[in-house]
Amino acid sequence: MIIRFTLNNEEKTVDVPATKRVIDLLREDFDLLRNKVSCYQGACGSCSILLDNCIVSSCSILAFELKGRTVVTAEGFMKTEEYQRINHIFQKNQYDPCDFCRWGKIFAIHEFIHSEEHIDSDSLTRALKGNQCNCSSPTLLLSVAEQIVKAEKKINTGRKHERTARK
Amino acid sequence: MNAPHENSRLSLVFTPEHLGEALSLYARNPGAILYAGGTALLSKQSERLPIFGAPLISLKRVEELKTIRRYENFIEFGAAVTLGDILRCKESRFLPPVFKTAVRAVGTPAVRNTATIGGHLAVTERKLLLLPILLILDAAVEVKSQTTTRSGEIKRFLDEKNGFILQANEIITKIRIPTGRFNLWGFSALPGSVIRSQDFFMSCFVARKNRFLIEKINFAFNIDGRLVIRIKQSEDRLIGKKFPLSAAEIREEMRFFTSKIEGELIAPSPYKKERIINAFRLILTQDLTKSGLIE
Incomplete structure (x- = not known):
């Protein structure tokens, strides 16, 4: 099956079996290795990517579903300013998750930043629920996530006000 | 094509x-x-x-299954709308809080961005989290085949075990969720996953009260994803009652409910029957004098 989609801001065309799992497509056909594969059940979060800017488990998405859609992997997100700010807060708090869970957690935080959910420990805990690795302190993760979300929402609010003022 | x-x-x-x-x-x-x-x-x-x-x-690319529309008394979702999109849409602020809370409890954000509301109903092996919620909200569905269209409240599409039944070649096309009907609600689900857990239990209720009187109350329970239980006669007995109930009224309603559970229920262990009975007792002993979430 020939699939055309956008991958990390570039138009791509690939010929693969229609039911190939997207995590395998990304790792085998595009050599994008930062997103890992572990459970093949959509439970652990290590294969998380952004599909149309929403977090999904790429082991639970099949190739034919990518047609005409936009995919961002770890490699693509690393080039964004948002990632630089997230990583800075990680480093400031000495929070360094392992390579298996790092991107699941980052994309979960990204999803929360762009949601309308109230920022509290319950909603943050729910948002981070899909990541099962315990390489690092869950309490520290919550604290770091809260700092990131508050900082990013402040930036987004500032940008909205600027756009309104310009109108 | x-x-x-x-x-x-x-x-x-x-x-x-x-x-x-x-x-x-x-x-x-x-x-x-x-x-x-x-x-x-x-x-x-x-x-x-x-x-x-x-x-x-x-069904992911079928345009007619991805629509979200708000009408005066209900919100209509195409069956291929994802649970994540339901939470993000601008119409979500009009949705019953019990429904939004239940959607947030489904899986993880990644699962909700993939799972669809129609697919959630159509799963046959287990009865998933939102089925009892849609049942107590008196939600409606539309199903179509190439030659037929059927629509109506979800309960009309359920078999005797409250499993969703489709006829040959039918597809769920729309789900309609009434808005503004209830001003009290409660929801709890333990533990987290209805698909992975053999010990899953969920209880939910919605009610409309007018001052202290209950005008309508619906409640349902999901046991292990295998059974959805709703005892209509117990619901009807509570209509017109003043909350909080007296101790004698609570005993009477518990006696009736327990007799129904003991007499009609299939399969659950004594432990699970006890859980259902305790969940019903929790509903009865709520104050129900203020609107909102009661856990």
Whole structure:
């Protein structure tokens, strides 16, 4: 099956079996290795990517579903300013998750930043629920996530006000 | 029409873009598997390269199944709308809080961005989290085949065990959720996953009160994803009662409810029957004098 989609801001065309799992497509056909594969059940979060800017488990998405859609992997997100700010807060708090869970957690935080959910420990805990690795302190993760979300929402609010003022 | 995609022995996949096309394909391929979000289907696949043994008809690109519309008394979702999109849409602020809370409890954000509301209802192996919620909200569905259209409250589509039943070649097309009918609600689900846990239990209720009197109350329980229980006679007995109930009234309602559970319930262990009875007691002993979430 020939699939055309956008991958990390570039138009791509690939010929693969229609039911190939997207995590395998990304790792085998595009050599994008930062997103890992572990459970093949959509439970652990290590294969998380952004599909149309929403977090999904790429082991639970099949190739034919990518047609005409936009995919961002770890490699693509690393080039964004948002990632630089997230990583800075990680480093400031000495929070360094392992390579298996790092991107699941980052994309979960990204999803929360762009949601309308109230920022509290319950909603943050729910948002981070899909990541099962315990390489690092869950309490520290919550604290770091809260700092990131508050900082990013402040930036987004500032940008909205600027756009309104310009109108 | 999009040509199907096939690779020798691997799965044949159709990706229709319009409902008529999808219904026609399903009529011509009655053994085909409908693929919406795919979360339930893929959870059963152990192979790296899933092989389904039947053609897939993907509903993801069908325009008519992705709409969200708000009407005066209800919000209508196309069956292929994902649970994540339901939470993000601008209409979500009009949704019953019990429904939004239950949607947030489904899986993880990644699962909710893939799973669809129609697929959630259509899963046959287990009765998932939102089925009891939609039942107590008196939600309605529309199902279509190439030649027929049926619609009505969800309870009309349930069998005697409250499982959702579709006839040959039917697809769920729309789900309608009433708004503004209830001003009290409660929801709890333990533990987290109805698909993975053999000990899952969920209870939910909605009610409309006018000052201290209950005008309407609906409640339901989901046991292990295998049984959805709703005792209509118990609901009817509470209408017109003043809350909080007296101790004698609570005893009487517990006696009636327990007799129904003991007499009619199939399968659950004594432990699980006890859980249902305790959950009902919790509903009865709520103050119900203030609106909002009661856990």
